[in-house]
Amino acid sequence: MTAITSRRTTIPAWRVARAAWFRNRLTMTGVLAVFAAAAGWTVYQAASMRSWLVAHQVLGCTTSYSGSRCESSTAWSMFSGYLHPYQVVYVLLGVPAVTATFGGVRWLTREFETGSFRYTWVQGVSRLRWLTGTAAPLLAVTIIGAVACGLAFDRWFPMGQWLVSGTPDGEPWEWNGFPLTPVTFTALVLAGLGVATLAAALVRRTVPAMAATLAVSAVIVYLADTRLRLWLFTLRPVTTRAEYDRWPVPGYLLRGWLTDAAGHVIPGFYVTHDGGLMLPSSQLGTVLTNGSIASERAWLAAHHYTYWMSYQPQDRFLFFQLVWAGAMLVIGVASFGIAVRCARAFS
């Protein structure tokens, strides 16, 4: 006669999370402190810029580029010389990698290095519940911190865009702003945490896992910002005829080009996304180098040239943000899923 074995009791998730808090509170406090410092620095810089602009009576230039008044203002032209806008951008771009490296690795590698996970596992907590219960408070703290940083950047951007963007138009399309809004920044931080968890589960030793996390996070930030973002912007652009050297609507200019009367593209001429102008070495190039805008337009019309531009309208900005953030979340979730598999396979 065999005895009926009792079912193992399931420890509720909140108890696992509570234990995780007691075990990892220093890490969580540290992560929150890093976010608070970055957000505080950003808000401080925003306030500095604002007070400088108010003191020099040019704050209005940040909301509407009021042509001659701002262009002729010495204070406005000196705005960029007195501040260091990239201090904010580089600090914020570095935060995801730093939090992933210092906050996302050790909570797991320490369990493996000390073997203390066994105490949890033998008490009827499954690998998945253990990993999720430990990671959940960290994720919650990270999301709060990341959103706070994103909101701080939103406060900084209306003034900062005049210092870091070639063509400020109200939305952070460029590399130095696109990943720093609340949506994209939170997704980027979560992707970093996912990578950190995966590195910790695979490597199981703190310092090598931290080095791997830092390297992979830096690569992800770089690729997401320079490759994925630019690739997204090339999808289904709006192509339209426009007046030469005029920005028809706010948005992200992909390129501009000229066609002749027969509709052939003029080789050697193109306008880059940041307004840069490449000119051919023909008569066209000479005319567009030396003339005023009005005379250039008149000359182009007289010679039956047509200016074309392809761009992404401003109202698509949120869509791009969501797609980009979605891609980052997929990286984070996939990394976390693989980490769970690694933990389950580990006995």
Place this chain on the structure above:
Amino acid sequence: VTTTTAPVPAATKPAAAAPRVPLPRLLRATWYRQKTALIGIFALYLLTAAILEYRYVSIRSALISQHVLYCVDRTFCPNGDFYEILGSTLYMDAAILGVALVIGLAVIFGGIRWLTREYESGGFRYTWAQAASPARWFTANWLPLTAVTIAGATVTCVAYSQWHSLVSTVLDGGNAYDKYGFFTRPAGYLSLAFAALGLGILAAATIRRTVPAMAATLAAYAALLYAAVFKLTPWLLSLHPVTTRAAFRWGQIAGNGYLVRDWWTDAAGRVVPGWQTGGGFNGAIPSPWDTFMAIGNSRTLNKWVATHHFTYWVSYQPVDRIGTFHAIWAAAFLLLGLLASGLAIWQVRSRRP
């Protein structure tokens, strides 16, 4: 009743002096124990140098192929291809940031763990028990680490200097006092690497736990870099400037030097209020300066100034002082590194576990 007395011990022999472990043996042991960290540090510097060297070679070949190499030594190049090949200053700033970051990464991932691991695992006891004093043990570990750091930093610095010689026209207008010039020059870079290593070792000796020591070093290095570039450098350059009357030219600093301050005085010798260093007025332009601000030609400007009896004063650092400033800057960080390393030795010797 018999009384018993405690046995009297025989005369104790003087303890034989523990044999001193020679330094080469300690160094050899260090190599076996720390070879991954030492190789890693050097590889990190080498990788940075390789990237810079690759950029140097590719930029140089492009400049040669477009026949614009002669523009490298000029403040302005008439051929736009030159600027197109060099790329944006943003990428140059990123390269400079990378050169600074590599020091921090080498210290954080290579310079801390050799000490904290000893404390965490207790492995140092085996060494100390074998008559290697804490100071000798520390020195035997510190020496190879410092040597590798200096060697790696030198390689990176040489590559940086080559790359900078091509891009300096665009990066800083060819001005000797370029904004990052202090920590990217050989003496400055090596002393910064030495100071960062000292801070890392001090953090390791004080905190004795790997990850908190790494985090503390990261924060300390970031603060050090910020203070070095944005506080120490401007302060140094403000010391004992040359003050003289000068002819005014927009954007021109006397003798390729560093402009500390410039101002105007009127006929009575009073300072014209509102003038900002570098040119322009703070807030509304006072009369009759609105006319002055509209003049573009330097000769006309100075005629206007003479007519209105204004005098232009400039306070600047001449270009021949730059070597002195670089030496002072490097000495400050060398001192900081020595101080931090000394404190770390003191920590190791005084706080025995």
